[in-house]
Every structure is written in structure tokens, then in C-alpha cells.
Amino acid sequence: MDTAPPSPLASTAQTPPPADPHRRRVATAATLASAVEWYDYFVFGIAAALVLPDLYFPAGNPSAGVLAAFATFAVGFLARPIGGIIAGQLGDKRGRKPMLVLALTLMGLATTGIGILPTYQSIGIAAPLVLVLLRVMQGIAVGAQWGGAMLMATEYAPEGKRGLYGSLVQLGVPIGVVTANTVFLTAGALTDDAAFASWGWRMPFLVGFLVLALAWYIHARVEETPEFREAEQALAEQEKNEQRSPLRTILRNHLGTVLLAGGSFAVNTATFYIIITGVLDYSTRELGMKRESVLLVSLGVSVTQLVLIPAAAALSDRIGRLRIYAAGAVGLLVWAVPLFLLIDTKSLLWLAVGTFVTSCFLSIMYGPQAALFAELFTAEMRYTGASLGYQIAAVLGGGLAPFIMVLLLEATGTSMAVSGYIIGLAVIALLSIRVLARRAAARE
Secondary structure: OOOOOOOOOOOOOOOOOOOHHHHHHHHHHHHHHHHHHHHHHHHHHHHHHHOHHHHHOOOOOHHHHHHHHHHHHHHHHHHHHHHHHHHHHHHHHHOHHHHHHHHHHHHHHHHHHHHOOOOHHHHOOHHHHHHHHHHHHHHHHHHHHHHHHHHHHHOOOOOOOHHHHHHHHHOHHHHHHHHHHHHHHHHHHHOOHHHHHHOHHHOOOHHHHHHHHHHHHHHHHOOOOHHHHHHHHHHHHHHHHOOOOHHHHHHHHOHHHHHHHHHHHHHHHHHHHHHHHHHHHHHHHHOOOOHHHHHHHHHHHHHHHHHHHHHHHHHHHHHOHHHHHHHHHHHHHHHHHHHHHHHOOOOHHHHHHHHHHHHHHHHHHHHHHHHHHHHOOOHHHHHHHHHHHHHHHHHHHHHOHHHHHHHHHHHHOOOHHHHHHHHHHHHHHHHHHHHHHHHHHHHO
């Protein structure tokens, strides 16, 4: 049975508020951690649409190779709840910072491994098997990272600015997309088609080792969050008498909240990966558009999110998170059909218009989402609860979205089927948001 979150545990010794310079250091570190993690995650998505089918999943049917590559892409999402559960358990009991450092280290090793992995032609079936294993490592890493970075930012936020501070971590997504697209475009510009397929595509993966330097910096220079230290003090006596399990508490008392959080966000993550990865494959393979041109559109659209995400988050600090969040979901529902009508014109301009408007609605939802999820749970179970809600949405929405898009296009022959998929998820989101709003009103 789901119950409302209990009041945060009081502490007899209050932790003094952090100084502004340290707040800024933590916010910067959390943003960078999110950006490099998502960069590493997104380069796989781009590669899955452009080169991985031929190199690791050779098949006579091009669609079959793409499906296999996108299935490997989805495996990373299936692994994300594992990372969220492990890091959530340890992060709620041992601290936010250690889990963030561990996630960054794991992501750096996995991404670099993909960059040096031999192809199917070189080592046969071992190539796709190792690729899947490394993708699982990426999924575990990003599943562990989001909760740690988000809580480092929101739990250090000044009064009345939790939404804005949480959005700094959300900026890691467009920063990661912009950087990943830029590096791929650079690699393409420096090589011809044959060289790009041979080794040029590996360049974006080989910068993964730089993540290890950021992990060391956070370990050495960033302190644990004040809210966790207060909860840790209050729970010290309790843990002497009983074994505390944040996951057990969440599953026993707050599972409904976790599922509602996931249901509210699945449309956002699914639509995002459709326009970033699915449309890249669809527009180049099915519509015959140029790879570099579509990547440039994706890059430009992501740049606009750098402004829209914090703006939506700041507005949510003033007029309420759920109100802004719901507005974005309504926009995705209404725009799902026009989006693909514009893409199907095969015009780069109309593709840019369609994806830009979509990204505006995504940003309106994504800006306040970190603070919204953090506020659904108290400090002693927040890492676990928020991470599970986010990663459930990632599995149901993002991970399967490009795969489902290809299946829908193959089965129906029309992109309107993909629009219907987005609309269905938007309806689920609005129903979930309505229930969350009623619960919030009942607690006031």
C-alpha cells in the first residue's frame, strides 16, 4: 500500500548551511558529471544509428541490423534500474558522493572499452557479445549517476531554488547531445566514408577516459550533502537496533509513488530518444537525407534546450512543478502528429521545425523533473525512490523507443504509428500527473 512520504527525520545537531562558493562548486561538479555521463551514453545511440549494424550485427536485411543495434541500445536502459537500485541503496545509507564517483568510473571504463572493441569481422560472435556487456555497464553507470548528481545539486540548493539547481543536472542531457553530435561531425569531417566506418567512429568513444579525471575531482574536492548528513545523524541510533533498507521501505510503502513518477516521465524520455536516435536512422535510411545535415539539426535543437530547461525549472520554483510539468506533457500529446507530418516532407527545414518544437515541450517537462522527483521522497530514501522512478521511465520509454519505432514503421509503413505511440504515453503521463497532484493537495 502506498502512503504519503513521512516528515523528514529531525536531527539534534543541525548541519550549518554551505557557503555560496561551495554551492557553486558542487553545482558545477554535478552538472559536469551529468554531462560527461550522458555524452558517453549518447555516442552509443548515434553510433547505433550510423555504423554499429554493419560492424557488429551483419545481416542481409538492413532493417534487421538496425533492430539488432537498437536492441543493444535498449539493453543499456534495461540495466539502468539495476544501477539505480544498487546506488540508491548505498547512496541512501553511505552517501551521495561515493556512488557518483563510482558511476563515473564505471562509465569511463565502459565507453573506452567500446572505442577499442574489435568488430565482428575480426573476432566473430565475441564482438557483439562484448558490446552488449559494455552497454550493460554503461546502463548501470548512468542508472547510478542520475540520482547522485541530482541530489548533490538539489540538496545543496538555496531556499526556493531547488528547481533551478536541479535543472543544472538536467542540462547534462543537451550538453551531452551537443558534444556527442559535435564530435561525430568532427570525426566525419576529418575522414572519408571508408575511414569513418573503419576507425573514425571510434574517436568519440575514446574520450571516455577523461571521465576518470572528473571522478577523482569530485572524490577529492566535493563534500557530502547537508541533507544526507542530517538524515545520517538521525538514523544512527535506529541502525544500531535494526537493519535499514531504503529499497524495502520504498517497495513496501511508496511503490505507487515510484510507478506514478515513472508513468509521468516515460513520454518525455521516449520522445527524446525518438527524435535523437530514431529520427536519425529514419531520416537517413528511409528518407534519404544526409547524415551530417540531420546531425547538425540535432545539435542546434539541443543548444536551445540549454536555455529552455533552466527557464522552465526557475518558473516551477515560482508557480509549482506539476503545473509546468503537465504543460509539457500536453504539448507532446498535441504535437505528436504534426512532428512526423513535417519530418515526412524530407525537408531539412521542416525537420528542424518539427524537432525544435518537440524539444521545447521536452524542456518544459525536463526542467522541473529533478526537483519534482526529489520532493516526492524524504532524504533517507530519496536516492532510491527518485532513481527508481526515473529509471522505470527510461526502460518503458527511452530504451525501447527507437526499437519500437523501427518495428512500427516496418509493420505499418507509416510514421503516424509512431505518433500514436507518443500520444499513448502522453495520456499515461497526464493521468499520472493528475494523481500526483491530488496527493500533493491532500497533504497540504
